[in-house]
Amino acid sequence: MSVKTLTIDGKMVTGMAGETIFNAAWEAGIRIPRLCHVGGVSDVGACRLCLVEIEGQKKLLAACLTPVEEGMVVHTNTERLRAHRRLILELLFAERNHVCSVCVMNGQCELQDLAAEAGLDHVRLRYQFPKLGVDTSHERFGLDHNRCVLCTRCIRVCDEVEGAHTWDVSGRGARSVIIADMGEPWGQSESCTSCGKCVQVCPTGALFSKGRGVGEMRKDRRFLKYIVTAREKHQWIR
């Protein structure tokens, strides 16, 4: 497989043909913000936080979906990109009800981390305060729609890794919600194997294990990587 050489933020970086800019950057220690991307499952380019500027291209492109090319010059952290990312995060905080102080993920949440990184200290947009429910019908896990950012990580991991395809999106636009099976309470889902993979990859406190108090939920960030490499290389050790 051929190797491509490119420049990301002034640094010479190499990547395999077909590899994404996102991966090549992370391997070189350049951390591009992301929310919908999670290693081990397909990418959808939905959160738009990983958009980068590529010299010679008018459009911003999602790093998680754009393959590296020889001689590419990529900028991941320009003033324009930072402004866009801040506003996207503001949109997310205003969209649903993210009350961090009472969330099981307080301090561990990827959305919080992104906001901190972006230096976001207040939201200029109107909070929408939608009325959304919490599904606690599952024996071990819960889903709080108020904290869901619709990244669809749960859908993809359940479909592509566990093979259960329990989750999907129903409705469109701002009315989109994550549903189990055909809209049943999670606890009554016939496809769910209770493997917990979706809970581990959820970036926020939307999917959580029951019995955790505020700030107590810990997600195993290497969980998915472990399963994927284990399957590919048959190494069932961590």
Add this chain to the structure above:
Amino acid sequence: MTVEELFELHSEEQARLRRLENRIYCCTAAGCVSCGAEGLRSAIAAAIKAEGLEGRVEVCGSGCLGLCSKGPLVRSAADGALYGELPPEEGALLVRPNPIDRQRLAAKRLDTNAPFFARQLKIVLANSGQVDPERLADYIAAGGYQALAKAVTEMTPQEVIEEIKRSGLRGRGGAGYPTGLKWELVARQPSPVKYVVCNADEGDPGAFMDRSVLEGDPHRVLEGMAIAGYAVGAQQGYIYVRGEYGLAIQRLQTAIKQAEREKLLGNRVFETGFQFRVDLRIGAGAFVCGEETALIASIEGKRGQPRQRPPYPPESGLWEKPTLINNVETFANVPPIITEGGDWFASIGTETSKGTKVFALAGKIAHTGLIEVPMGTTLRTIVFEIGGGVPGGKFKAAQTGGPSGGCIPEQFLDVPVDYESLTNIGSMMGSGGLIVMDESSDMVDVARFFMEFCMDESCGKCIPCRAGTVQMHDILSRLTRGEGTAEDIRLLEELGALLRETSLCGLGQTAPNPVMSTLRYFRHEYEAKLASGGRQ
């Protein structure tokens, strides 16, 4: 059918039509149907029977006759006269008019030399109102399927593509991508399986151009698709029609059946080795499904959601096969280009935009309806000559491009309408909706209306569009209620830039356009609405 048989049928049917004493065409497009076209048609049919004129006088349905505001419309072939607002009992008089009837009818006769008709140039709509859309013989009498015959028997696929390239035809679905180049991209792919897709989702509010073409001349679209299939090497075509277009769906079904029966579509087209089938796929009325990647997902039976491009459909489209997607009007332009030649087509229009464009005139304009004009016609000609001006008011703005377009103020009335110049003044050609506004229109509310549309139609996949349209709509609503602040206008601009630059698909990318263009030309209206009463 062989090519010889096609030409035989062509002359036979023409001779038959010439032998008729009269043929009366009743517009059976949606606009006229809603004001009584069906009753009118039955009254004429009954009169023919009562007079014992069967076989000598005929009545038939036809596609849109253009001046929808004067419906129901009827065209009488014997004297070429066009009548508007005919009640059934007067329609019956057309069958065998005596001098008194003639006088009565003369009052309903429309002046076809008026600018509304005279300033138009019909290529796409050439058959609309001239043929019965439910009869294949009518289309053949009008020269139909001769372009397909010429393509498959006299031209190589590459020659067909060269002809399209020479014509300068650009996509009529909105973005204006050069059609010949797109065909070439698909033709170049080595895959043995390819698809041709006709985008008939037409979701812009108030737009009915594609619908009129499908209802009035369905065979034309099939012929265009088959020529495309031959050129790019595809054997299967799909037409993705919105479910609300019941009549168009029915006419297409009839047309496909007729064409298959005569071997104009199917296994051995014109008894050559070329095969091409067309199937319909019915959309469920989501605007976003008009976006090509969402449309593909929808045909595949998945949730109609866009995906990142590249890869573009010509490389990887339907079921990951090379796929050509063109708009209805784009395909409808193809047969005349093949028959008359690319140079003929390229002689019409402007430097960068060739041929004609169909527009649906709506809003504060005397003649609402469907028009077709050469590219480069000025807005002033369209609005004041063809459209008859703004009744009882003063022109304020014209909105083109629907929810992705912008509002064009009076100072640009003399700009020639083509892809580039509309983009330069902050609007878009779009698919052809043209809404005229007078001074009673509130531009902030117009912007709010289109933003509400985009908010409701956002698929929700990406954050900027899903949540950004909600916030922009929120701010616009506040402004229209007189509760907005100067900071709100700044946020509106910031959000607009975000949506434009970061949204995943065209819906989100163009959703800010109506806001941006009204802010550019009517900023004072925004400022006058601030809670502070315009003081900063």
